[in-house]
Amino acid sequence: MVEGQLAxxxxxxxxxxxxxxxxxxxxxxxxxxxxGVAGMALSAVDCALWDLKAKPxxxxxxxxxxxxxDDVPVDGSGGFTTYDDRQLERQLSQxxxxxxxxxxxxxIGESRRSDPERxxxxxxxxxxxxxxxxxxxxxxxxxxxxxQARRVAERLASYDVTWFEEPVSSDDLSxxxxxxxxxxxxxxxxxxxxxxxxxxxxxxxxxxIEPATVLVGAERETQQPSR
Numbered sequence: 090m091v092e093g094q095l096a097x098x099x100x101x102x103x104x105x106x107x108x109x110x111x112x113x114x115x116x117x118x119x120x121x122x123x124x125g126v127a128g129m130a131l132s133a134v135d136c137a138l139w140d141l142k143a144k145p146x147x148x149x150x151x152x153x154x155x156x157x158x159d160d161v162p163v164d165g166s167g168g169f170t171t172y173d174d175r176q177l178e179r180q181l182s183q184x185x186x187x188x189x190x191x192x193x194x195x196x197i198g199e200s201r202r203s204d205p206e207r208x209x210x211x212x213x214x215x216x217x218x219x220x221x222x223x224x225x226x227x228x229x230x231x232x233x234x235x236x237q238a239r240r241v242a243e244r245l246a247s248y249d250v251t252w253f254e255e256p257v258s259s260d261d262l263s264x265x266x267x268x269x270x271x272x273x274x275x276x277x278x279x280x281x282x283x284x285x286x287x288x289x290x291x292x293x294x295x296x297x298i299e300p301a302t303v304l305v306g307a308e309r310e311t312q313q314p315s316r
Contacts (some may be wrong), residue, residue, distance in 0.1 A: 090130035094121060099134065108137045164226065169196025174214060181218045190226040194254070197241075198232025205237055209244050216248045227271075228254035235264040242270040 098117050114134060118127045123270035143150045165184035168177055177195070177298045184190040195215045199210035208229075216225055227250050233241060238256035244252055253271040265273050 090126055091134060091268045094118065094127070095130060095134050099138070104138060106140050107135065107142055110138055111135050136295055162192065163190060164192035164194055164224070165190045165227075168193065168215065170196045170199040170211075177211075177215065178218050181190050181215060185219045185223050191222075192251070193219055194226035194228055196228050196230065198229035202232045202234065207234070209241065212245060212248050212250065215277065221249070224251045225249065226252055226254065226274075229256050231255045231258040231261075233257055235261070235267055238268050239270070240262065242268045242273075246270045 143153045252274045254274040256268045
């Protein structure tokens with residue numbers, strides 16, 4: 090996708106004009122469709138261009154983009170469903186005990202919602218490992234249907250889960266809004282124009298959004314003005 094669709098669009102352009110490059114690439118992908126692989130390819134080139142712009146200036150990227158905060162909270166994100174108990178314990182213990190990370194995220198929704206009880210046992214195990222002082226985030230990657238997501242969310246509250254990421258598909262706006270027991274989080278895979286281009290779209294989606302710049306069309310997509 091990068092070589093076939095995007096490389097020719099940006100070759101020869103001023104690398105410091107990241108916005109112009111992004112606009113040209115986005116236009117090229119109009120008929121291809123930007124969600125999915127095309128959006129990821131756009132993100133890859135856009136991120137590379139920002140890096141290319143920052144290095145000669147000797148500036149950290151966050152300053153070049155326009156930092157709003159002096160620091161940001163970090164979390165340990167992993168806990169994949171492919172990990173067995175020993176691997177999960179090793180990773181969580183490393184984050185919490187060795188690296189002193191006060192927030193961690195684990196994945197649930199293994200086997201595409203076939204065994205929610207197993208998922209809940211996983212959350213209970215994670216909470217046991219990290220103790221009561223560490224924040225726990227849970228990510229289902231859209232694995233559940235609405236009914237399952239609501240029932241799982243009710244149970245997650247007992248483990249003091251801070252948020253429930255993508256309890257249902259990020260395309261299911263009404264489903265996301267229906268999960269109340271634990272705050273629902275979504276947006277990492279949300280492409281334009283339904284995701285971040287208007288306050289209304291943001292309000293409709295979920296209480297919290299988390300655009301992943303490597304998935305949704307890069308950093309610039311999250312900064313588009315409301316229309």
